[in-house]
Amino acid sequence: MSHNNSESMDFYKYLCHKIGSEEVVRARRLTLLSNDFGSNKYISQVSSGSKGEGLNLQGSDTDLMFIDPIFIVYESEKDAVQDGRIVLVMDNDDTHPCFTRLRLYTNSNILPHLSKTIIEQHKGNNLLSSEHYKLEQLKQIKSSVPYMQNIHGPCITDLKDEYDLAYCLKCDQWVSEAKSWISRPRTTWPAAELISKISQFNGKQKNTLLSILENSFQKGIQIFSSSETLNGYRRFPCEISRSVCLNATLLQEIADNVYPLHRPFVNILGILNTLLNHCKSKLSRCIFTLSFSFECQSIPLALPYINNPNNKQQYKNYKHDLSQLLMGLHSDAVSGWLKLASFFYVHKRYLTSIAIINYTLSKCSDHIRSMFQLSFSNSTLHQNQISTYKLNPLLQEKLMTVLKSIKTHFVIFMAKSSVIPKELKFDVMVTPKCFEFIPFAHFLSFLCSYHLQNFISCRYAVHLLSESFIEHSSATRKMNLNTQILLGIVFQLFEDRDMARQLFSKVAQSDRSNITSAAFRLAQL
Numbered sequence: 254m255s256h257n258n259s260e261s262m263d264f265y266k267y268l269c270h271k272i273g274s275e276e277v278v279r280a281r282r283l284t285l286l287s288n289d290f291g292s293n294k295y296i297s298q299v300s301s302g303s304k305g306e307g308l309n310l311q312g313s314d315t316d317l318m319f320i321d322p323i324f325i326v327y328e329s330e331k332d333a334v335q336d337g338r339i340v341l342v343m344d345n346d347d348t349h350p351c352f353t354r355l356r357l358y359t360n361s362n363i364l365p366h367l368s369k370t371i372i373e374q375h376k377g378n379n380l381l382s383s384e385h386y387k388l389e390q391l392k393q394i395k396s397s398v399p400y401m402q403n404i405h406g407p408c409i410t411d412l413k414d415e416y417d418l419a420y421c422l423k424c425d426q427w428v429s430e431a432k433s434w435i436s437r438p439r440t441t442w443p444a445a446e447l448i449s450k451i452s453q454f455n456g457k458q459k460n461t462l463l464s465i466l467e468n469s470f471q472k473g474i475q476i477f478s479s480s481e482t483l484n485g486y487r488r489f490p491c492e493i494s495r496s497v498c499l500n501a502t503l504l505q506e507i508a509d510n511v512y513p514l515h516r517p518f519v520n521i522l523g524i525l526n527t528l529l530n531h532c533k534s535k536l537s538r539c540i541f542t543l544s545f546s547f548e549c550q551s552i553p554l555a556l557p558y559i560n561n562p563n564n565k566q567q568y569k570n571y572k573h574d575l576s577q578l579l580m581g582l583h584s585d586a587v588s589g590w591l592k593l594a595s596f597f598y599v600h601k602r603y604l605t606s607i608a609i610i611n612y613t614l615s616k617c618s619d620h621i622r623s624m625f626q627l628s629f630s631n632s633t634l635h636q637n638q639i640s641t642y643k644l645n646p647l648l649q650e651k652l653m654t655v656l657k658s659i660k661t662h663f664v665i666f667m668a669k670s671s672v673i674p675k676e677l678k679f680d681v682m683v684t685p686k687c688f689e690f691i692p693f694a695h696f697l698s699f700l701c702s703y704h705l706q707n708f709i710s711c712r713y714a715v716h717l718l719s720e721s722f723i724e725h726s727s728a729t730r731k732m733n734l735n736t737q738i739l740l741g742i743v744f745q746l747f748e749d750r751d752m753a754r755q756l757f758s759k760v761a762q763s764d765r766s767n768i769t770s771a772a773f774r775l776a777q778l
Contacts, residue, residue, distance in 0.1 A: 260471075276536070278307035283537050287544035290523040296322060302417070316408075316417045323368070324381075326355060326424040333358050339368060341381055341422065351430070355381040355422070381422075383407075390420050546580060546589075571600065574672060587613055587690050588664045594697055595664075596672045603701040610698050614691075663687040674700055676742050680735075680770045688735050692721045696739040703746055715743055734760050734769050741774065754778050 273281065285300040292298035299305075302316030325338040333340050340358040348354060357364075357372055357379035364372070371385040391409050394401045401418065403410045408417040427435065528541040578596055582589040594609040666673040667685050674697065680686050688696075699714035722736050741756035757778070760771035 272308060272310065280536060280540065281309060282307040283540045284544075287524060287527075287541050290527050290541075291544055296320060301419075314410075314415050314417055316419070318419045318421050320423050321420050324422045326422050327358070328424065328426065328428045330358065332426070335359065339364065343424075343428070344378070344380075357381065386420070394418070546582070570671070578672075587616065590616075591664050591690055591694055591697065592672065594694075595666075595674060598674055598697060598701055599672055601704070603705050607698060607701045610694050610701075614694055664690055664693050676700065676746075679773060680738070684768070686735065688739070689721075691724075692718055692736045692739055695721055696743065699743055711747070715747070718743060734764060734771070738769055738771060738774070741771075745774075745778070750778055 269277070272278075281304070285305060289298050289300055297320040299318040299320070300316070301318050303310060303313045304315055323339055324341055325336070326341045326343065327333040328343050330342050333342060341355040342358045344354040344356045346354075354375070361369070361372065361379050371382050371389055372379050373382040373385065374380075387404050387407070387409065391401070391404060394409060400411045400413075401409055401416070402412050405414075405417070408419045410417055524541060524545045528538065528545055532538045532541050574596060578589070578593045582593070590609055590613040594606045594613070597603075597606040597609065665685055665687050666677070666681050668681050668683055670681055673681055673686075677686070695714050695718040699711055699718065702708075702710035702714055718740060722740060737756050737760045741753045741760070744750075744756065745753040754775065757771045757775040760769055761775055764771055
């Protein structure tokens with residue numbers, strides 16, 4: 254029995270490490286929920302599937318549902334209300350159980366051309382064509398997200414089958430077929446006969462049942478441990494304390510999911526309303542506060558340049574951007590300050606920008622840098638990495654403090670951002686751009702010193718930028734190319750055209766997809 258208890262605890266620890274403890278699963282669900290509340294305010298997003306339930310299993314994809322705001326569905330014509338949306342009415346004649354046709358109720362003559370392309374005739378009725386609707390959605394998505402290429406069942410998928418996007422039509426009321434589920438009886442189980450059998454259960458039967466359950470348990474572990482998802486159980490070091498695994502996994506899940514890379518439409522009021530009125534637990538308040546701060550930080554980064562604004566508009570934009578960036582400082586400890594420094598650089602407050610950069614780098618201590626280098630890759634944490642977390646003093650701090658300290662991987666600027674340095678304006682003409690935080694800090698410091706004509710500080714910043722490039726040469730290829738672009742710009746401003754040409758040429762040769770500005774800058778030299 255003691256062996257079985259030990260085996261059971263070891264398997265439980267492994268499941269907590271592999272799938273996630275109750276708190277880790279809750280954190281996953283909350284981070285995805287915060288992303289849903291902060292998603293496109295015109296098209297509501299709902300995270301679904303196994304990941305939406307808080308599970309992150311090997312090979313599982315990301316399932317997202319989007320509620321199409323153009324349409325509204327009613328069960329019958331007597332319920333239909335014309336409110337500016339295209340009204341569809343359910344038609345269940347000659348359909349399989351749980352399936353329905355959607356008949357157009359809105360006058361087809363007033364439909365826009367785009368909507369007419371997804372309507373087909375059937376027995377004299379105008380019906381929504383599921384196939385044409387999906388093809389039209391795929392066409393629109395491909396224009397902005399080229400890797401979304403395929404239709405699989407009801408979903409639009411990417412080339413690697415990592416994402417499933419389902420566009421849905423909403424009915425605001427429970428349909429009659431579903432109302433029985435709401436009022437279903439909940440007191441019929443367990444039945445009286447089953448309760449009677451349980452109460453008459455004797456000791457001999459109990460021992461027999463325990464023996465059967467123990468054998469089934471052992472067979473169950475063997476079956477699970479030989480599966481593709483849980484085949485690492487026998488190699489799992491069970492002596493690792495659950496608290497250490499929990500801390501590391503919890504940090505990784507929140508940091509990986511609470512900061513989406515690109516969100517063009519921000520529903521910041523939805524996040525704020527949820528934070529103020531519905532977040533009761535410490536974990537939910539932490540996650541939604543981080544998400545709210547990140548969205549505040551993203552607003553000025555996503556605002557476009559305004560050509561020749563008047564003084565009043567300039568002052569209004571300045572105060573607005575500054576307030577959002579200051580609120581955004583609560584989302585992380587380093588990149589938020591660097592975005593603020595970039596904001597002051599754009600507004601020619603070079604000394605203020607330098608002061609913020611120096612403060613930021615002083616806060617970027619060795620243990621934060623080491624966590625940046627080892628943590629939050631897409632691979633699973635290994636035992637030596639978990640030991641690093643266990644010894645790391647950051648784990649003694651509150652969860653909010655830790656997350657603000659470690660989410661320092663890069664600085665993101667949205668397409669056509671108004672707060673990116675003008676020297677990088679061309680790099681964000683179409684797509685967002687990410688820069689490693691340390692190289693970007695030295696690059697920004699160089700620009701400030703250059704405009705102040707402090708050439709001694711310029712040379713020192715170039716030296717630090719070159720060192721950081723060598724130090725972070727193991728970073729992702731995309732990040733490495735962006736750092737070389739920063740170096741090339743520095744040498745170009747310093748009139749070292751040969752070195753700039755060499756760097757831009759090297760990046761252009763590696764940049765087969767033309768995701769950088771290297772080719773353009775090379776042509777300008």
